[in-house]
Amino acid sequence: MKKFFDKFLSEKFREQTERIIVGIAILSYLVHLLLIFLVSQDIIDLTSKLTKNPISAVYTPFSFILIYEVFLLVFYLPSSTSKYIGKQYEIITLIVIRRLFKDIGHIELSSGWFKLENDLQFIYDVITTLILFFLIQLFYKKIKKQDNAEISRTPKEKIKIGKFIKLKKIIATTLIPVLIILALYSFINWFIGSIQHNESHINSFKNINNIFFEDFFMLLIIIDVLLLLFSFFHSDKFHQIIRNSGFVISTMLIKLSFSMEGLVNNVLIVGAVLFGLLILVIHNSYKNSTLPDH
Template identity: 55%
Template sequence: MKKIHSLFNFFLNEKFKEKSEHIIIYISIIAFIVHLMFIFLNKLDFIHLELLSKLFNNPIAAIYTPFSFILIYEVYLLVYYLPKSTTIYIGKQYEIILLIIIRRIFKDISNLELTSNWFAVKYDLIFLYDIVAVVVLFFLIFIFYRLSERQKKNVVINEKIEKFILTKNRIASFLIPILLFLSLYSFINWINTSFFSVNALVYKFEDINKIFFEDFFTILILVDVLILLFSFLHSDKFSTVIRNSGFIISTIMIKLSFNTEGILNVILLVLSVVFGIIILFIHNKYEKLQTNI
């Protein structure tokens, strides 16, 4: 058991994080070039990828692939920061949804019609919603991290907090193999659906942005609840309980967004981050008030 735990901890150290960052960059570059080659071959009719035309009919769509690997690295960073900082851990969730939207833009950009009747075309509207969402979410994430920095200045590490950090480290250690299995399963299932099951593709392909991440955020909700329950063993502070509960609600809103599209999808994502910011802001004010009492 100790050997297994040590192996998982290996994935959570600084050296592995730095190495994995370089590896992901190289893989992203190679994947981008390979995707471009497939698009080129598809254009010349050397291969036929009509069923996946949204990803193989425009060179700009090739950016979708390296962004997918960047998202994988962001998922790893989320697990990496889970034991170290709750707010950074939540912030990484927000970064992931922002990157998902950016990746979605690169995939859907080939569907733009750019007609004079802009607001009557579905994909043109979705593109507009996503562009606005990127700017708004980027600004909101900036605010969230600013509030997070203010909170860090008031944190005092004691024995109870150290035990809680150790508990979160163990949770993160066991989360790694679960996410590895989920990512492999999602990828294999997508390959099978895309290339070997034409009937399933009719309704599956439209949800390509949901692959892995819908299940991933479900797991995060369960992990967040588990962390909240363990936190009661180390702290009974009202403000901390409400903050952590609020973050769970924020994650649930992100999860719900995967079952929506268009303007409702964007609204849910923006509201999830706004809700997290408000919870963190009130928590910081509450902590300051308790300190002055």
């Protein structure tokens, strides 16, 4: 297990993976643009909404960038719970941005801009992206302050944390094949549903943004709960228990957003990140106060 972790979650492997994903993203973008051109010239016949506007081609490379972000989430899992949660927020933000590129081809420039569903959703997503970007910036600032405050630890605390990190490494290494299987299953299931005319399949994959990531965040909830339970072995401090519990709730809100549409979806996403940020702010304030740890 240790050799597997050292090989597949090392800094060297991360850099190699980054180069490969960027290369695939660029290639996929060019292929998508080519398909759009062929469709526009009636050389091939595709009814996908992603082949009507050249801007929609950005959707494809963004999908590969999201795959890399998922890898980074696993990569940072053993090092810091807060950074691991921050990566979750980055992923859901990129999903919103990817949705912008997908839906931009359906915008109708007219006097009734604020009455059309697609146009309103575009506005919601633009505003949501700005808010999320700002909240994530604040979140990482609070993480930095937290890391600086945790430099000095007792030898006993270091031993307990060391054991917890080993456990997170085991979870991270186990997570890699699980995510690969989940991604393959989601893609194959979507592909089968897209070529069939079964109504249940069509309804199941009405929103292409939900493919893989809806199940992915369900898996993250399970992992977050496991981390919460195992964290009791190295700390029973009230503020840490509340922080970890709050992060679980934040992930649940993100997962819930996939089952909602329109403004409710955006509100849930922003609410999830805002809740996580407030939990971290209160945690840091509580930790630095004169209140007892128990």
